[in-house]
Amino acid sequence: MQDKEYRILIINPGSTSTKIGIFDNEFSVFEKTIRHEAKVINSFSNIIDQYEFRKNTILETLDKEGINISKLSAVCGRGGLLRPIEGGTYAVNKTMLVDLRSGFSGQHASNLGGIIAYEIASGLNIPSFIVDPVVVDELEPIARISGFSLIERKSIFHALNQKAVARRVAKELGRKYQELNLIVTHMGGGITVGVHKQGKVIDVNNGLHGDGPFSPERAGTVPAGDLIALCFSGEHYREEIMKRLVGHGGLVGYLGTNDAVEVEKRIEAGDEEAKMVYDAMAYQVAKEIGAASAVLSGKVDAIILTGGLAYGKGFVKSITDRINWIADTIVHPGENELQALAEGALRVLRGEEDVKIYPENLKTAKI
Ligand SMILES: Nc1ncnc2c1ncn2[C@@H]1O[C@H](COP(=O)(O)OP(=O)(O)OP(=O)(O)O)[C@@H](O)[C@H]1O
Ligand SMILES: CCCC(=O)O
Known part of the structure; x- marks a missing residue:
């Protein structure tokens, strides 16, 4: 029918x-x-x-x-x-x-x-x-503990694309999303690395307001003491600092652009600073994936890279070279x-x- x-x-x-x-x-x-x-x-x-x-x-x-x-x-x-x-x-x-x-x-x-x-x-x-x-x-209670009793860790991430890509990969593997342990890394204007344990995202960095890898537009985790000193220096407004963390952070802060394609062109043209910053972004993503694999005690069925940055072959290689010992990496560039x-x-x-x-x-x- x-x-x-x-x-x-x-x-x-x-x-x-x-x-x-x-x-x-x-x-x-x-x-x-x-x-x-x-x-x-x-x-x-x-x-x-x-x-x-x-x-x-x-x-x-x-x-x-x-x-x-x-x-x-x-x-x-x-x-x-x-x-x-x-x-x-x-x-x-x-x-x-x-x-x-x-x-x-x-x-x-x-x-x-x-x-x-x-x-x-x-x-x-x-x-x-x-x-x-x-x-x-869907964070587990242990993932909510930040180490600072006045602040709880929060789950704010690219849930829609992460869950959709995770379901698609499960289908490709002939398995159910609810059976798999996946590390899903969405790399767009913001970057979030989700630990998908049998269909629930039990840990993830807050990709909007402040932790995890830096991204094209966001600062990610920054040294807290130095940030506090900056906030109380009397030289900056609250909105200005917030903007430097979200919107004007990451690649924008260092290189003045949120466009990874442009950064890659600069690298090809021999720009050493652009190379260092772009490598550092890949390094921080790989480090976050390593941390996510520890959450799963190393029992990882696959690592997924998605979002606009996953189109960047050099960027993806720079991540996978550091994490390929954990599990197979599946790349689904862009978002749908x-x-x-x-x-x-x-x-x-x-x-x-x-x-x-x-x-x-x-x-x-x-x-
Ligand atoms: N072919 C490519 N090679 C390398 N980087 C690319 C390519 N295409 C897009 N990007 C980069 O991907 C990033 C944008 O990704 P995406 O479009 O997923 O982000 P967004 O939708 O704006 O933000 P978010 O995904 O955080 O909601 C930009 O830095 C862009 O330059
Ligand atoms: C991290 C939440 C989604 C976004 O990047 O805006």
Whole structure:
């Protein structure tokens, strides 16, 4: 018998663009990256104020493409900085909307994903979902202990792409994601290294606000004492230091660019500083993977490298040369978040997985 056909609108808001897709079951029939001019985006005082503008832009784009939204079965958005929750597909509900609108755990463009999905879907009387938001939290209790009793380690990472690639690799290996021990390394503007133990991410660096390897735009772990001295030197504003850690950290801080392709060109042209910094980024990634393998007591089925930086052959080699003694490395460059969102929505529409409800008994720690 023919499977029921679901048509799903996917919405993935990023800092400078909104990616949208229309999927008929798992097949993409339309995808578009709508770029937003910096001066337009910067004219809003905060991310949530962009809601009306981004929603209208999406609807106008679909209209221009001749896509009739009344035929949709569901709308699925990339979820935002909610309270910590376990991985899965969540129905957008009132509690979630309140947290997304208030930016409970901080401001992030993906906060708009759930809100816009809900608004479009409720007008059509169809369900709206988010899948594996960046706050997916499956950490084991031991991983939460930072060593400083006032600060708990948090799980903020590329959960959507990490889980999607991990599931894809499990399929390729003919195994179930829930049976495998994987180290998944997403290397994009931020870098996160997740320890996936039998389907749960039991440890991962907080890729947004501060630990792990440095990345094209983020500083990662920095020496705490020196950072505190800098903060209290009276020479810097809080926002300025934060910007130097996230946004202007990593490659941007050292080399003035977040573009690894440009860094590779500089290296080819003999730029020794660029070579040292790029090597240091690979070194820190390898070191984090080594730490992740210790979490799994060395029982690692595979190491996965994904995200934009995984296109860099030299960069990947520089990592694998240091970690190839741990397990086989599988490289899946780039990310496929629209597809991952569509698959998450489909799993619940088809009843293969229960839809999760944004929990009532929420943990309330602020980031
Ligand atoms: N062919 C390539 N070779 C080397 N690096 C590349 C290549 N293509 C893209 N990159 C680099 O990948 C990085 C961006 O990765 P990606 O697009 O996954 O990040 P993002 O989506 O902006 O951020 P994030 O993944 O953290 O959400 C940039 O530094 C970019 O220069
Ligand atoms: C680490 C969370 C996802 C992002 O890079 O914004």
